Amino acid sequence: MTPGKKLEGLVAATVTPMTPDGQINLSVIRKYVEYLVSEQNVKNVFVNGTTGEGLSLNIQERKQLAEEWVCQGKEKLDHVIIHVGALSLPESQELARHAAAIGASGIAVMAPFFFKPTNKDELTAFLQKVASEAPAVPFYYYHIPSLTGVKIRVEELLGGIKEQIPTFQGVKFSDTDLLDLAQCINKNEREQFAFLYGVDEQLLSALAIGADGAVGSTYNYLGQKTNLMLQAFAKPDLALARKYQFLTGEFLNFVIKLGFGVAQTKAVITFVSGIPMGPPRLPLVAASEEFIVKAKAKLDSIVWPDGD
Numbered sequence: 001m002t003p004g005k006k007l008e009g010l011v012a013a014t015v016t017p018m019t020p021d022g023q024i025n026l027s028v029i030r031k032y033v034e035y036l037v038s039e040q041n042v043k044n045v046f047v048n049g050t051t052g053e054g055l056s057l058n059i060q061e062r063k064q065l066a067e068e069w070v071c072q073g074k075e076k077l078d079h080v081i082i083h084v085g086a087l088s089l090p091e092s093q094e095l096a097r098h099a100a101a102i103g104a105s106g107i108a109v110m111a112p113f114f115f116k117p118t119n120k121d122e123l124t125a126f127l128q129k130v131a132s133e134a135p136a137v138p139f140y141y142y143h144i145p146s147l148t149g150v151k152i153r154v155e156e157l158l159g160g161i162k163e164q165i166p167t168f169q170g171v172k173f174s175d176t177d178l179l180d181l182a183q184c185i186n187k188n189e190r191e192q193f194a195f196l197y198g199v200d201e202q203l204l205s206a207l208a209i210g211a212d213g214a215v216g217s218t219y220n221y222l223g224q225k226t227n228l229m230l231q232a233f234a235k236p237d238l239a240l241a242r243k244y245q246f247l248t249g250e251f252l253n254f255v256i257k258l259g260f261g262v263a264q265t266k267a268v269i270t271f272v273s274g275i276p277m278g279p280p281r282l283p284l285v286a287a288s289e290e291f292i293v294k295a296k297a298k299l300d301s302i303v304w305p306d307g308d
């Protein structure tokens with residue numbers, strides 16, 4: 001891992017491999033790391049988040065997964081970010097201390113979502129109590145209002161945040177409100193925060209407004225294609241960049257209509273990578289055979305540009 005390097009480009013939100021009987025399967029993580037680096041050209045991971053079913057795992061499992069990712073990623077990955085958010089503050093603090101102790105390159109926290117913070121000060125207080133347990137580890141806020149129900153605008157949250165949380169380093173922004181994202185970027189130019197977008201199907205729009213990169217589930221299997229989109233955008237060859245976004249969007253639009261969530265993501269990564277990611281944990285249920293057949297046919301049917 002490369003400490004101090006600003007987080008940018010693509011970050012894969014990893015799934016948690018499970019055995020058919022529902023235990024976490026640490027044994028495939030070494031291969032998973034190799035696959036991401038060599039097949040997808042993705043060198044950053046976000047572990048135990050939404051895609052990783054982090055909130056469906058117990059503390060012990062979350063620690064074991066964090067350790068395995070840091071250990072396997074040490075030589076091969078640039079950043080291993082561990083999501084340590086939890087409903088219970090002491091649990092979240094324990095996970096933050098653990099992530100620091102094992103040498104994670106960053107930690108992220110989503111807003112607690114059963115009893116919810118109702119304003120910026122309450123949310124900041126919670127985040128501060130977690131971040132301060134890992135005083136040498138870059139801290140990211142994970143904004144995902146569609147799942148947490150916490151709709152406090154990030155623009156508002158960021159005002160003065162460095163004073164409260166000196167390790168604050170950026171935001172994983174999983175919302176479609178690009179006005180909020182734009183204001184965050186515009187108002188925090190001096191801070192060197194990383195803004196990582198989390199709605200993969202519209203990443204290009206976020207790049208246009210200044211996002212530094214992206215964290216998402218689809219970079220597990222569309223990472224290489226999305227990297228070509230980033231290159232086209234940087235060139236800039238907007239027509240080519242749009243072509244990539246249209247095509248990744250064509251796949252996502254198709255699977256979203258079939259019903260697309262973490263279970264289906266696990267199935268897609270399994271057939272693309274050949275690594276068995278296993279079933280999800282209840283209340284999620286495994287993707288159907290019919291979904292797998294249709295999704296695979298769709299992905300195979302897409303004709304990608306040459307990329308140069």
Ligand SMILES: CC(=O)N[C@H](C=O)[C@@H](O)[C@H](O)[C@H](O)CO
Nearest residue numbers: 050174198199200201216217218
């Ligand atoms: C709600 C959710 O899981 N969002 C993911 C990350 O934030 C995305 O990567 C989506 O899985 C992706 O954009 C496909 O809809």
Ligand SMILES: CC(=O)C(=O)O
Nearest residue numbers: 013049050051216217
């Ligand atoms: C998508 C994402 O970042 C997550 O799974 O947490």
